[in-house]
Amino acid sequence: xxxxxxxxxxxxxxxxxxxxxxxxxxxxxxxxxxxxxxxxxxxxxxxxxxxxxxxxxxxxxxxxxxxxxxxxxxxxxxxxxxxxxxxxxxxxxxxxxxxxxxxxxxxxxxxxxxxxxxxxxxxxxxxxxxxxxxxxxxxxxxxxxxxxxxxxxxxxxxxxxxxxxxxxxxxxxx
Numbered sequence: 276x277x278x279x280x281x282x283x284x285x286x287x288x289x290x291x292x293x294x295x296x297x298x299x300x301x302x303x304x305x306x307x308x309x310x311x312x313x314x315x316x317x318x319x320x321x322x323x324x325x326x327x328x329x330x331x332x333x334x335x336x337x338x339x340x341x342x343x344x345x346x347x348x349x350x351x352x353x354x355x356x357x358x359x360x361x362x363x364x365x366x367x368x369x370x371x372x373x374x375x376x377x378x379x380x381x382x383x384x385x386x387x388x389x390x391x392x393x394x395x396x397x398x399x400x401x402x403x404x405x406x407x408x409x410x411x412x413x414x415x416x417x418x419x420x421x422x423x424x425x426x427x428x429x430x431x432x433x434x435x436x437x438x439x440x441x442x443x444x445x446x447x448x449x
Contacts, residue, residue, distance in 0.1 A: 335396040336381060340374025344437045345407035351442035363440075370411045371437050374399060382418050400426040405433025 349363040370379075378399045385395040403411055408427075411434055415423055 335398060338374045338378050338381075338397060338399045340372050340378065340399050340401035342372045342435075343375050343401050343403060343408070343411050344371035344435050345410050346371040347436065347438045349438065349440045351440065353442070354444045355440065355442045361442075368410070370414045372401075372411075374401065375411065375415065378415065378423055379418065382421070382423055386421055396424070398424045398426060402428045402430050403434050404430035407436055408434035410434075 346369045348367040348369070350365040350367075351361060352364045355361050370376075378397055381395055382397055385397075399415065401411075403409070408429070412425065412427060415425055
């Protein structure tokens with residue numbers, strides 16, 4: 276506490292963190308965010324920086340992944356024909372969503388950069404549903420040596436699916 280009073284420690288005290296959380300929730304109410312988002316954020320407990328088992332300092336990052344997606348990439352060898360049958364030569368499944376993509380990038384960067392001595396403790400708050408949501412969740416579970424903490428609210432609706440088609444060119448003739 277002496278270091279905190281002297282300004283040598285930038286980690287918030289428990290009272291400050293609680294006050295910050297109350298302020299965040301007030302702003303969320305002001306923005307008319309759904310009760311589900313408020314419930315999700317109320318579950319968030321972001322720990323202050325702390326040493327890990329191997330001596331590195333763990334900094335916590337809270338990511339709100341409010342638009343997750345199950346992503347399909349369809350690749351075509353030849354041009355696409357409007358009104359015709361087009362068969363993909365390859366299909367790749369992955370995940371999308373700004374929060375999920377940021378989480379993947381931050382996780383990779385903090386675990387694979389030899390110049391960084393501070394790994395990140397990443398907390399991803401998200402809404403997922405159906406088999407597509409299960410795919411997103413398991414993909415995030417499999418990111419690597421240091422897991423991402425997922426705070427997931429299960430929804431009755433399936434997580435959205437985004438489909439991207441890649442082809443050399445469009446052929447507009449029927």
